[in-house]
Amino acid sequence: xxxxxxxxxxxxxxxxxxxxxxxxxxxxxxxxxxxxxxxxxxxxxxxxxxxxxxxxxxxxxxxxxxxxxxxxxxxxxxxxxxxxxxxxxxxxxxxxxxxxxxxxxxxxxxxxxxxxxxxxxxxxxxxxxxxxxxxxxxxxxxxxxxxxxxxxxxxxxx
Numbered sequence: 637x638x639x640x641x642x643x644x645x646x647x648x649x650x651x652x653x654x655x656x657x658x659x660x661x662x663x664x665x666x667x668x669x670x671x672x673x674x675x676x677x678x679x680x681x682x683x684x685x686x687x688x689x690x691x692x693x694x695x696x697x698x699x700x701x702x703x704x705x706x707x708x709x710x711x712x713x714x715x716x717x718x719x720x721x722x723x724x725x726x727x728x729x730x731x732x733x734x735x736x737x738x739x740x741x742x743x744x745x746x747x748x749x750x751x752x753x754x755x756x757x758x759x760x761x762x763x764x765x766x767x768x769x770x771x772x773x774x775x776x777x778x779x780x781x782x783x784x785x786x787x788x789x790x791x792x793x794x
Contacts, residue, residue: 682708684715704754732786736760
């Protein structure tokens with residue numbers, strides 16, 4: 637039993653070491669960067685100009701209201717959101733998400749939605765919003781997986 641306790645304490649010390657914590661933080665940063673790339677690919681266009689993201693360099697991440705979205709360039713920081721482009725972006729996100737992450741059912745024609753950590757998540761019905769708010773990380777991972785599958789499918793068509 638003593639050996640097991642010593643091994644556990646040593647494992648815990650290694651896991652909590654500054655190097656391990658930094659590695660975990662860099663892993664989280666890499667995961668967030670990958671998520672941002674996929675989300676930008678799903679969004680496709682700038683909410684200000686309608687230009688394809690990436691045409692003017694790396695997209696710029698901003699907050700519009702409670703939502704995080706991407707602009708085609710820093711020059712768009714002073715522009716206003718075009719309602720037509722905003723609607724297209726939301727349609728792109730809903731199409732890529734395809735199904736409610738809670739019920740695993742196809743999204744209805746006019747899905748309900750919530751904002752979680754700056755990201756829009758579509759659901760089939762209002763009770764699903766409460767479930768997402770109770771466990772946001774789990775459901776955001778599901779949405780990310782849907783987005784990644786949609787981007788992969790789109791790339792394979794080309």
